[in-house]
Amino acid sequence: MRAKKKRGVGAIHSAQRLARRGMAARSFAREAVRRLGRNTDEIIAPLSLGYIPGRLARGRLVEDSTRESSSRYLATRTFGEAPSHGTPAGLAVAAAAERIITPSTCEHLRTRGYAIVDGAMEGIDVDGVPLAEAMLNELRSLSSSPGVMARNATVLVGKDGVANRLEKSNIFEAEVHALSEESLADAPTLRAAWEDRTQLTLLNVMLPARAPPQSLHYQSVKLQRNAGRGGCFPLHFDSDAGLDARVVTALTYLNPTWKPGDGGELVLFPFPDDPIKVEPIAGRVVLFSSANTLHRVLPSAAERFCFTTWFFAKQARSDDGDEGRTTTHTGAASTQLARKAADKYWGSGKSNDDLWPEPGAEEIRTMRECEALLAPGMRKHLLRLVHAEEWAASIAESHPDTPERTKALETHRREVDVIARAIGGRYPRGLARIGSAMGSERGGAVRERLGGLEVRWF
């Protein structure tokens, strides 16, 4: 009897505890959903860009309103508690993350391939120092410590299997995860940028549903100092969807004194929308599709600081298939794909009409070809053609004149040639239509002249 009673009381107590916990969990969930649904508009969309063939259209940016700082945030921890969790730096980075990854940011990212967010760090301090300033101070201090930052170099593996280093002029980098404990201790906000998973979690919630293994799984942070003196990056994609699991790139700029003339602007090529030039001003965060958004950095006359966060899926997409693969710099895989496409067409002895056998109006056929050319994998090849000259000039601009640079330029030329023949043979109507949409004397977006074709970015 006593035992039964005790059991009963215990059961009631634990039911009450569970109920209390349940209520707490429900109200936490409600609060989280409320905050996720809050449609804050930090997104800064480029307005009315005129397409100027061969030249860059300049994005007009709208200032963002400053909002109050918040230290409440969602954080999912897969690997246990990170050292920066709950510290002033950790709380500040998490609060900024909530302002960066909003429904409108994700909507722009999903439909245009990029999003620009300003003012997300305003009003957020770390021990009395504004967050962006604290990040800059740490990055400056790391880059003046001997041996911490290394020259950016791309390893090119030739047909002979020999690896050559193609170094960029004036670009110095360090991966946060590779820093020593001593360096990490001196860079608490940059450490928190690497460890805090708020942005990753919010991207998983708000970007189009990503089932494992394609949902975002981990992140890395690369610090960068551009020494000025013309330091820049050539046109490139950050990742190759078939080979590399990077899905989203987020660049955080930390240059409080940037002014026109300093250069070092990021240029995004969200084709068929117009190119957009983005000034690397302090506190600005630029997100884009790692695999599908072409970009470069213009020569910088001034010293310039930023860091890149890459969000990775667990594994590279395996469904990229015929859509193509492009290695960012050597392009060997890309060339192979284009060659495969060429073989499929020429080798088969069939005409293009046989490859698109359905009867139908010429217009439907043309739009199908446009669609195929704008699908992520093929679009990469198309963009190398569209921007072939600027691409070559940017390779020359970004690297000192070495045999490796000559090789990189030769590879680019060869690729352009193969791609032109392959897609010219396979999608002649689409190519002609896109060419005339781009060559139009009228201003306005190429996308509109293509009948508003949707482009898939993720």
Ligand SMILES: O=C(O)CCC(=O)C(=O)O
């Ligand atoms: O410095 C920048 O603005 C961008 C750098 C970049 O594109 C990269 O590191 O892949």
Ligand SMILES: [Fe+2]
């Ligand atoms: Fe990049």
